[in-house]
Amino acid sequence: MATTELIRIVSRSSPMALAQVERVRAELAARHPGIRTEVVPVTTSGDRWMGDLSRLGGKGAFTKEVDAALLAGEADLAVHCLKDVPADRPLPAGTVFAAYLERDDIRDALIDPRGRTLDELPPGTRIGTSSVRRIAQLAATHPDLRCVPMRGNANRRLAKLDAGEADALLLAVSGLERIGETGRISEILSVETMCPPVGAGVLALQCRADDATTIDTVSALGHPATWREATAERMFLHVLQGHCNSPIAGYARAERDGRLSLRGRVFSPDGKQVLDVHEWAGPLSPEDLGASAALTLKRQGAQELIASIPH
The missing domain is CATH 3.40.190.10 (Periplasmic binding protein-like II)
Structure with a gap:
């Protein structure tokens, strides 16, 4: 070679x-x-x-x-x-x-300077994030929190938090690991609480x-297992044809015994509508698993939901 x-x-x-x-x-x-x-x-x-x-x-x-x-x-x-x-x-x-x-941590982390968890944040707390995926999920589970737009790389967002532009931040655990800032994490959110983006980590x-x-x-x-997971996830997103304003989340998981599953979710921006799928590949290829999961969500109305969101 x-x-x-x-x-x-x-x-x-x-x-x-x-x-x-x-x-x-x-x-x-x-x-x-x-x-x-x-x-x-x-x-x-x-x-x-x-x-x-x-x-x-x-x-x-x-x-x-x-x-x-x-x-x-x-x-x-x-x-x-x-x-x-x-x-x-x-x-x-x-x-x-x-x-x-090889895939890193796919989860999101809360950074609250006072060390509180998401459930402990008082109503009106300003969460710095411009991610439509995070905004929709917070609206669904913690509607009393307020999201304020915050863009820029992770270092820049941490600086904005320190400057008082928000009360707390949501950032990817893997990104915080890469820049050596995991000490600032107050809570790592489960994938059930905050479903990650396709391709996370x-x-x-x-x-x-x-x-x-x-x-x-x-x-x-x-890394072969990561390749299978990522391939399924990207086909899932490809078939859904989501745009950058559509809150879509999902992750595949390759088990040690070779089984592959995919969990996918599509939200309305206000979090009031949530479409869910969880499928196992069985004999399907990773591509076919991603396509199958996306088609299941389309049968639930995902295409109409995505089309209704301005972009």
Whole structure:
């Protein structure tokens, strides 16, 4: 198998994105001790824009410049948080995912400076989040809390919390682990309390489709169970054709005995309507499991619910 001597890794320039690149560099060095890596940082339009993401075309705002650097040959490998890569449309032509790293924690965490749990927060507490998924679920379970818009990378949101722009924050556990801020967590929320986004906790390695050498080199970092989970989840989201304002959540779980299940949920933005599915793959492929779960939700009215949300 051919390996390359230098891999140029393009990444967003936030502290979390660079921490993710360091994990990839470490895993590459462990597998291929002779390899050299360089980081090519880019600032995406999603990083620069602090307004409503839908006005930038949704999640793709975090990946467009990264994709462009890869396709232009300025870099050989892109590291993405899979949850930020749109699943309602294919990857940019000429690129492929070569590997998904072993999945990190998929749960959300509450950060309350006073150390309270979600159930202990008094009515009117301002929760900093711009995630439609989190907003809808909080509206369903804790309607007396108030969500205030908060964008930016995790470090920036923590700084905004410290500056008093919100009383508490919801952030991904995996992101807090990557930037070394788990000490600020006051409660880790169960997946029943806060269903995670599709692709939560997964780092995806993207290459040019014609770059067989880099694909061969990095594919060894892939984790088979994570690949099955992520494949089911992305097909689930693809069949639902959700847009960036549709509160969709879901996660697949590969058991040690090989069984695969998927739990999916679609919410109205106010949390008053909740559609639920939980299916096991049995003999189905991960793709077919994702499609089957999405079709079950469509039979419950998911398509009409998603279409009714402005975007």
